[in-house]
Amino acid sequence: MEFYDAAEALSRSEIERVQLKRLQKTVERVRRCAFYAERLGAAGVTPDSIRSLDDLRRIPFTTKDDLRSQYPHGLLCTDREEIVRLHASSGTTGSPTVVCHTREDLDSWASLMARSLFCAGVRPADVFLNTTGYHMFTGGLGMHYGAERLGCMVVPSGPGNTKRQLKFIQDFGVTAAHIIPSYALYLAQWLEARDIDPATLPLRIACIGAEPHTEEARRRIEELMHLKAYNSYGLSEMNGPGVAFECVRQDGMHLWEDAYVAEIIDPVTTEPVAEGEVGELVLTTLCRRGMPILRYRTRDLTRFIPGPCACGRVHRRIDRIKGRADDMIILKGVNIYPMQIEQVLMAMPEVGQNYQILLEREGVVDQMRVRVEIKEEFFVEDMRALGAIQKRICSRLRDEILISPRVELVETASIPKEEGKAKRVVDLREKAE
Ligand code: AMP
Numbered sequence: 054m055e056f057y058d059a060a061e062a063l064s065r066s067e068i069e070r071v072q073l074k075r076l077q078k079t080v081e082r083v084r085r086c087a088f089y090a091e092r093l094g095a096a097g098v099t100p101d102s103i104r105s106l107d108d109l110r111r112i113p114f115t116t117k118d119d120l121r122s123q124y125p126h127g128l129l130c131t132d133r134e135e136i137v138r139l140h141a142s143s144g145t146t147g148s149p150t151v152v153c154h155t156r157e158d159l160d161s162w163a164s165l166m167a168r169s170l171f172c173a174g175v176r177p178a179d180v181f182l183n184t185t186g187y188h189m190f191t192g193g194l195g196m197h198y199g200a201e202r203l204g205c206m207v208v209p210s211g212p213g214n215t216k217r218q219l220k221f222i223q224d225f226g227v228t229a230a231h232i233i234p235s236y237a238l239y240l241a242q243w244l245e246a247r248d249i250d251p252a253t254l255p256l257r258i259a260c261i262g263a264e265p266h267t268e269e270a271r272r273r274i275e276e277l278m279h280l281k282a283y284n285s286y287g288l289s290e291m292n293g294p295g296v297a298f299e300c301v302r303q304d305g306m307h308l309w310e311d312a313y314v315a316e317i318i319d320p321v322t323t324e325p326v327a328e329g330e331v332g333e334l335v336l337t338t339l340c341r342r343g344m345p346i347l348r349y350r351t352r353d354l355t356r357f358i359p360g361p362c363a364c365g366r367v368h369r370r371i372d373r374i375k376g377r378a379d380d381m382i383i384l385k386g387v388n389i390y391p392m393q394i395e396q397v398l399m400a401m402p403e404v405g406q407n408y409q410i411l412l413e414r415e416g417v418v419d420q421m422r423v424r425v426e427i428k429e430e431f432f433v434e435d436m437r438a439l440g441a442i443q444k445r446i447c448s449r450l451r452d453e454i455l456i457s458p459r460v461e462l463v464e465t466a467s468i469p470k471e472e473g474k475a476k477r478v479v480d481l482r483e484k485a486e
């Protein structure tokens with residue numbers, strides 16, 4: 054078994070020893086900032102009182118609102134002068150959240166990222182195309198420095214301009230790419246419309262992540278693009294990409310436990326869920342100096358995958374993110390996650406590469422409309438044929454989500470594709486009021 058670095062090959066007891074030591078150090082360090090000093094003080098937590106990893110549970114949670122309330126620099130645990138970069142989340146409401154990094158922080162992030170890419174089979178000889186934005190979004194610079202650290206030749210193409218992306222892939226012999234899943238599906242469709250066979254391209258690995266996607270979508274990307282696609286998970290608050298990554302076994306994402314302690318809790322009671330159950334992922338940074346974060350409530354829903362991975366890595370695996378606690382749609386008393394809808398759609402051969410979920414209000418009743426792109430060859434003039442497809446989609450969706458949404462069939466490439474993360478749900482209910 055090949056590993057990128059020694060920490061990747063640690064045993065369970067070694068991982069736990071490293072975690073405890075780093076947790077104690079982190080608790081010591083965060084007392085430099087008034088926010089944590091006060092929080093920990095009130096909870097009676099001192100570095101000495103952290104004697105085992107179980108003591109983590111005595112530390113209060115940190116939420117996105119806490120980060121917002123400390124905007125921009127309230128959570129710094131170092132002098133401002135030591136900070137060499139900041140990233141901020143866009144944040145649709147209120148202040149954005151800001152994360153600041155020292156030189157050491159960036160160094161350890163790049164190493165985690167390089168390790169992640171290595172674990173998915175990327176090697177120094179690869180030519181790496183990074184199609185995500187190089188700005189406040191951490192997917193750009195985060196992946197970039199990781200791939201460079203690994204030794205790849207990096208092509209920092211950034212998002213958009215598909216024609217140019219294709220030219221880069223062909224001219225520079227791109228073998229691995231970082232691409233968000235919705236753009237990978239768009240790219241596949243774009244190539245198909247131009248009669249370009251992806252098998253003729255040098256691309257062999259796609260690192261896909263940054264947004265929720267289903268196993269069905271991953272399989273589609275792999276088949277359509279003629280490559281292997283690996284799931285990449287991260288969030289700005291925990292650096293960005295490089296928190297958890299799939300290995301070549303494609304059976305869950307290894308979460309790098311020498312850098313993060315992960316917990317999975319019931320989002321309502323905040324108690325840990327039973328082993329293997331789905332809950333909210335809570336993360337604590339262990340290696341950050343500039344802005345460590347304790348017990349961050351990610352709002353992301355996942356579970357630990359029990360047992361060891363066939364690849365030999367001991368770092369625990371988390372399952373594909375099921376959605377965010379905030380993404381849940383409640384319609385007619387039923388809880389629905391957008392990924393349940395994607396799972397149905399992406400398993401149907403007639404369905405194209407894009408869809409949208411619209412929430413509408415008619416009088417006092419909320420309705421869901423699912424707008425589905427249909428592949429060119431199925432988008433025929435025969436109303437009966439289209440009607441049959443529509444009925445089939447509707448009944449499979451009803452089986453999955455227990456209510457019957459309206460299903461609207463639209464032509465391939467007719468749903469606008471914006472740059473960056475796909476917006477799957479459009480809530481029109483407010484406007485109707
Ligand atoms: P940001 O901090 O803006 O990069 O957004 C981070 C969020 O993107 C996470 O909290 C997740 O909700 C989502 N995300 C990132 N990677 C994945 C992934 N591989 N699968 C599903 N959702 C993801």
Ligand code: ZN
Pocket residue numbers: 300301302307362363364365366
């Ligand atoms: Zn593995």
